[in-house]
Amino acid sequence: MDLKGFIKNFSDQFDDTDSSVITAETNFHNLDEWSSLIALSIIAMVDEEYDVTLKGDDIKNAQTVEDLFNTVKAKL
């Protein structure tokens, strides 16, 4: 899996946030649109695209999009 593709899949889960705003370094918890509902979309996307099951703590403990990418990668 590559970081660029992950960022694309990640930003696809947002409706109102421009994809240019979301980079590897983005602290996604601080995005205006971030909510527990978006978190469910992220969990579903990771399950579908990478066949990895994320827990709530995996999302909570990741600060940036790259942190979450690394969490998923470690579970592959």
Next chain:
Amino acid sequence: MAFLEFRNVRIAGISAGVPRFIASNLHPLNDDGISSEYTPEAFVETTGVLERRLSDTLTTSDLCYAAAEKLIAELGWERSEIEALVFVSQTADYILPATACILQDRLGLSKECYAEDVALGCSGWVYGLSNVASLLTNGSIKKALLLAGDAKKRANGARDPLFGHAGTATAVEYAEGDKGFQFHFGTDGSGYDAIITPDGGSRNQVSPASFELKQVEGKTMHRVQTRMKGMDVFSFGISTAPKSIKKLAEHFGFDYQESDYFVFHQANMKMNKMIAKKLKLVDEKVPTCMYHFGNTSSASIPLTIVTQLKDKCGNGKKFVCCGFGVGLSWGTVAFETNNIVMSKLVEVADEETDKVHVV
């Protein structure tokens, strides 16, 4: 591997009772705990719960009672023939006695009656069905009622807009030669706190401190209310439910794609769509009722069947039903319909509470 099969048993009928009052999630009431982190519209879109039924007076047993009365009448069953009653709920009328005992009396069943409560939630209908089926399979007891649902809570507090109130009745009977039921069950108690009511049991006895309001996962609640780790439950559901169905089909050697209907616990729309997608199911085979009734815990599978499939349950329809949630606990059952009596949805008035078994 927790596989079970019970032959010579069939579902004779299903009914469901709900309160008359409809609460809309687009126009939340003061005591609806809609999180401030998203809009009502976003909540409805993601969860698929537009509205749900609520009552401040009717308990789960009141709703199950109304559903059972209607079903017994439509089946034409003699009450004296009903020798087992299983009540599945996490909102019993009293901490003790078992609500099944109260319902035996209220329904006028014989004292020669096996009655028990099962304290499970979203997986509970499937577990209850296996209990009842195991009691009936050798024909000693011929007729049984499975009453399942959740409604009025133990203590007031901000309501979770995901959940609605419902009580269902499933009539199960001995039927020689019937193919019966095939089950798969699983449990993962390491996730015991994914959905939990912390106080009021004996681990944490209820005290004034139990009612202190605190912030939990973005919501204000006390410790006699149920709290949920939504993300953990979501990942549990989308990974466990498809596996359970595949295991059941593999163990009993059938192609699950040939089943007519897949009735899942109505958790939330996003979760259920994901489960259906992972199993490659077409929408027509996956009925849902959460748009109008929300997540109704152990009532959600029979409530979906009654409200969505009332006229589509002709003979020989193949069902796969899967419940999953609090425990963590899950169960899947496969069966074929055979002359099922399906009552019209029973809408119960707030006054129709039990007036006798009250202290």
